[in-house]
Amino acid sequence: MSAAPWPQTLSMSAFREALPFEGEPFWQTVFEMHREKMQIKNSRLAVANLEKIFTATFALAAEKGFQAMSLRDLSSEAQISMGGLYSYIGSKNDLASVIEGVLRACIDEVVLRLQQADLPPVATLKTLIFSEIYMVELLRDWYQFCFMELKGLPREQQQLTLELELRFERSLVQVFERGIAAGEFRCAQPLMLASQVTAQLEQWHLKQWKFKLRKVSNDDYAQYVFDSLLRGLDCTPSAAQA
Amino acid sequence: MSAAPWPQTLSMSAFREALPFEGEPFWQTVFEMHREKMQIKNSRLAVANLEKIFTATFALAAEKGFQAMSLRDLSSEAQISMGGLYSYIGSKNDLASVIEGVLRACIDEVVLRLQQADLPPVATLKTLIFSEIYMVELLRDWYQFCFMELKGLPREQQQLTLELELRFERSLVQVFERGIAAGEFRCAQPLMLASQVTAQLEQWHLKQWKFKLRKVSNDDYAQYVFDSLLRGLDCTPSAAQA
């Protein structure tokens, strides 16, 4: 993944074009990321079957959970024989680990690019929130899976996930403090406010059923999270146009 | 469970005394709730062993997940033989269903009592939030379990859980509207605000590790959720003393 500049506009389509989180290029990246674990040489073939396997895993894990899903289930859902599966994955647990690894790499990529963009406080917050929501749109299955199946992963990966969340909130707080120093914001409990944002963003992928039911769009939700954050920062909507 | 009046003060200890969600009386209630499913007649013995079984289940499910936990694990953790276990539970799936049923009954109990209290808008919201936080304190294992293992439960129970969440948010919105009618609140998107509260309350039990780490207490967190709700309702802190 290359570190190109951040998209100029905040919209699903701009995000989609700027970041390689879907289609064949994405699956190609996934393939590179755990090439070692599999025995298949032919790249074209491998990428296609990887996609089938991961997609089937998401479907079954969403329905009944990863632990409850048997490899026989997976084999029939992915239309690949049991023996065939094992040329693509090292073991069942391995499959889960790889999924977590890919998602975390994607998140790191976004965080990195955003830091390089170096925007003013309000714009940074808005970009952070909208990007996270767009990200969930592209990688919903991955988020869902990683959240629900975290307990089944190696301790090391569990730890990395917790640290990612702490780092995210700390970086939010840093932006708050930049804005406070600039006289744009006021906030008594910045860390609690940061965790409010985390809670809202997490709810977006955890409770997709609820927002589908209420016909709340990506942008509706992102805008609401952003607005409520600005309220928490005692920041008037007019300043938000920055 | 009897429908006594709501505690006068909002504090953990008052809540603890007013509601029967811990200690021997609580386990007695649990016993009554699935007496049918078990073969043991002796009530004293049954209650004691039920507590051991449920406690062990929570420990193992929290560590590795309910599906990944075998009944042999459970048998040794609870210090009851495999055969013995089956005099207390109908089946493994049954055990999960009972847990969900008990928690939902507890929540219904609280909701019911709160409705009977019939307080003014601001007080209702404050009581709702603090009660929910106290509830999680007493029944943390149950909440944790039900959230994580929902997928493994019968469709009917999954549906009831979703409906409980929708009902909770609708009742929040109704309180908002009472306050708006009275000129106390202003709010453009009441349903979004309600789901913000849900997200924050859910985070309290989902991310216990985070708040333990930061030494945020029950009351700290409840107060923050309440304050941020009032901000969302455009309600000055002074009015909150009501």
Place this chain on the structure above:
DNA sequence: GTCTATACAACGATAGAC
């Protein structure tokens, strides 16, 4: 590279001795 056939461990559940 992909399949079928199979190994063997672990599972949930039960029967029957105590």
Place this chain on the structure above:
DNA sequence: GTCTATCGTTGTATAGAC
């Protein structure tokens, strides 16, 4: 009421034909 012993099933994983 509780235990040990055991049933049949299903799980992950692999070997070897094609």
